[in-house]
Amino acid sequence: MAEIVLDHVVKRYPDGALAVDDFNLEIADGEFIILVGPSGCGKSTTLNMVAGLEDITAGKLIIDGQVVNDKAPKDRDIAMVFQSYALYPHMTVGDNMGFPLRLAGVDKETIRKKVGEAAELLELSQHLDRKPANLSGGQRQRVAMGRAIVRNPKAFLMDEPLSNLDAKLRVQMRTQISRIQKNLGTTTLYVTHDQTEAMTLGDRVVVMRAGIVQQVGTPAHLYAHPANLFVAGFIGSPSMNFFPGQLRGGGTVVTALGEARLPDRVRQSLDGAGSTGEVIIGIRPEHFEDASLVGDKPGATFDAPIDIVEAMGSDVYAYFTMKGDVAHSQDLDDLAKDTGNELHSGGVDVTARLDAAAQVQRGRTARLWYDTSKVQVFDAASGKNLVAAVR
Template structure:
């Protein structure tokens, strides 16, 4: 095991394209760090530079106590698990898992011991004599992970290892990977496009956009204190709702009506010299069905919306309605809409989604009275994307 330190790491391709710029990241020994972001943001390139599969244009990379910029991949003592299982079809599970040790000319007794130990950890013992064609997708991925484990590397590097699995298997494998990493305590860097994976797996998450690190923090820090509008829109499912707003007389004037500012938010906006025209972000859980309010809980402005779509998930209900005046638009929000596929599907970005208690009596086509909890509101500068309510953010 070892810490991994990136200092000003930059990747520029021969044609001049800048893939990654000035990444500073200190990954502690035994830590599980996730690199997440939209397609083309530089996360896989960063991982490949750690692995030695991409040259570093500028900056310094340390694994343990060594600078490894000029070391070949095999000299870095890291193991990669890719999206593709890359198993040899003519070899059984035992042979596939032991193959890297055979290449390293490790004796047969040691190979067999290490393979059986890894198989026990991965619940593959009864499959050791089977060929990959006779395994499920989840089992194949575990074999690929076992091949990395037997090497006992300083670090695991995983590049979207679950993307070939169906939704149910992904959830199961996510849990297994988390348990495995905790059990082995091996430093792990994991790349994913799926923010749900990022939020559930990592000790810390690195959000990237266009080759730049946007924010580094625990999943809770990114969710509660997003540094900018991009992080706020990328993290969270369903995504945060964004509305154009005007600051006037201690309130945010929006398509939902006037939303009075609480003292903390007002003071923060004053300190940041907030512009008059801003964007307000409200997560789905920032809303409440007034009919279900507890006695004495009357804090927050109330408005009426007509329910257009209602989705019942058993424990929660998602209600969709249209905000007048159109959605907030910035370069970051347009990029997020394109990455999520909203533009391709023709989805209506005017829709606001709120998460309500399952006891709600809201019905499609009928009005529902909703309250906004302003303590959960975020206010952004449209010009810079900066979060004006939580300017410091977690880093």
């Protein structure tokens, strides 16, 4: 087990394309780090560089205090779980799991013992003599995990290991991976494009976009204090709602939701940033509420023409469109491209997550409230979050 340091790591392909630019990260021993971002953001390239499957163009990769840039994968002592599982089809489950040990010249008895232990842990003991072709998707995934575990490597690298499983199994395996990682305490670098996995699994999450790290932090921190529009829009499901607006003097902001006065804490940090003028306001779905249920908590209210209501039991999702300009920025356009959600309805589409008791009906106008103290304010031009994070 070891710490891993990426120091100004750059990946540039021979054709000049920049896949990863100036990646800096110190991963502590035993930490579970998630690399998340839309496809093509450089997260898998980064993982492959750590693995040694791709060359590092510039910068240094340090594992356990040693620069390993020029080392072959086999000399780095790290294990990898592939999206396709990459099980050797001609070997039994046991042979698959024992393969790294066999290559390392470990004696047969030890291999048998270690494979047995790993199989026990992953509930694969009765399948050891079967071929991968005869296993279910979930079992194959566990064999791939087992192959990584048996040799007790310095670190695990996982490249979207759950994306080939169906939704239910994915949740189940997610908790199992988390448990195994905590038990073994092995440093883990985990790549995913699924923000739910990122939020639930990681000690820290690295959000990447177009080869550049956007923000590094704990899931809770990323959620509460996204550094920019991209992170704000990427983390959280359903995602944050964005409204273009003008920041006026005295801490008021004008948006499609009307005029609202920002609380002192937000205002102070805005003053610090020295910004007035065009901004984009971000509000998470759960920071809306039926105005009649709120009481006199500070916040702002507005009338929403409700289009669709989805009662989920514990909450109610209300969808509506506010007239006005749609927020435009490079960050948000990139996100829209990634999700394929490029349809616009001539206004700001809003998702609000309300209490189950909320009185909203399809086709009716409802009076809604939002929590101004949770509002994020982004610079319209740069996409930077203007509200300073409070730790």
